[in-house]
Amino acid sequence: MASTLSAQSKKFYKRETALIFYDLTIDGDYMQKFEQFEHLFRPSNDSKRHPIKNQLLYTSWDMVREALEEQTGMLIVPLDAYGKRFSYNDYGFPNMNPNKAISKGDSKYYLRFDISLKPEANPIYSTSGQKPDSLQTILEPNQIQPILTINITIYPNKGVLPVCKTTITSKASKPLELSEALFDGMVNDKQTAGSTNIYGLFHEALLQLGGSIFANLR
Numbered sequence: 001m002a003s004t005l006s007a008q009s010k011k012f013y014k015r016e017t018a019l020i021f022y023d024l025t026i027d028g029d030y031m032q033k034f035e036q037f038e039h040l041f042r043p044s045n046d047s048k049r050h051p052i053k054n055q056l057l058y059t060s061w062d063m064v065r066e067a068l069e070e071q072t073g074m075l076i077v078p079l080d081a082y083g084k085r086f087s088y089n090d091y092g093f094p095n096m097n098p099n100k101a102i103s104k105g106d107s108k109y110y111l112r113f114d115i116s117l118k119p120e121a122n123p124i125y126s127t128s129g130q131k132p133d134s135l136q137t138i139l140e141p142n143q144i145q146p147i148l149t150i151n152i153t154i155y156p157n158k159g160v161l162p163v164c165k166t167t168i169t170s171k172a173s174k175p176l177e178l179s180e181a182l183f184d185g186m187v188n189d190k191q192t193a194g195s196t197n198i199y200g201l202f203h204e205a206l207l208q209l210g211g212s213i214f215a216n217l218r
Helices: 007-011 028-040 051-072 098-104 198-206 209-215
Strands: 016-026 109-119 146-156 164-171
Touching: 016 028, 016 051, 016 098, 028 051, 028 109, 051 109, 051 198, 051 209, 098 109, 098 146, 146 198, 146 209, 164 198, 164 209
Parallel strands: 016 109
Antiparallel strands: 109 146, 146 164
């Protein structure tokens, strides 16, 4: 991703920043459909970690961290930088409210990411003889048409009022086939641009990241 550093980025440039929350909520029906491809994902030694969500979390976080550093100039500390001073969720990501993070951490800013992958609308699936409704998405049983929503909150180290709250989205422009290619870029190095799979949805959304943060600074 090309750097979008500007005069606005001086607020974050080379400022130590810590993640305090990161979660990806996957629609339940989607997760059931994804489980047929579980063999593509690295197994986890921790029974509390679903292998699909585990790998999607860590791969997407790598993408988010890179985008933040390139587009805002932030210095993102490692997930475990604060060790036992922070609490963590079952997947190893910090799970702190801003008050506790500020009191126990030494960073300049603290980040919260709430991400969801879900149907853009309530889809209906085609059946024999069914006539399409132009107001609804008609999908085959082996198709999905998701929207990725990323809610970002940035807290300063001097209070719990955010300096930025913003949301970015990316949606599939057409139905996506349920196949191994849906996970290319997330489970392997086959990275392609465009909203044609889950990697592409993240890639398209994160192109907006820095601009959205700077546009919503308080």
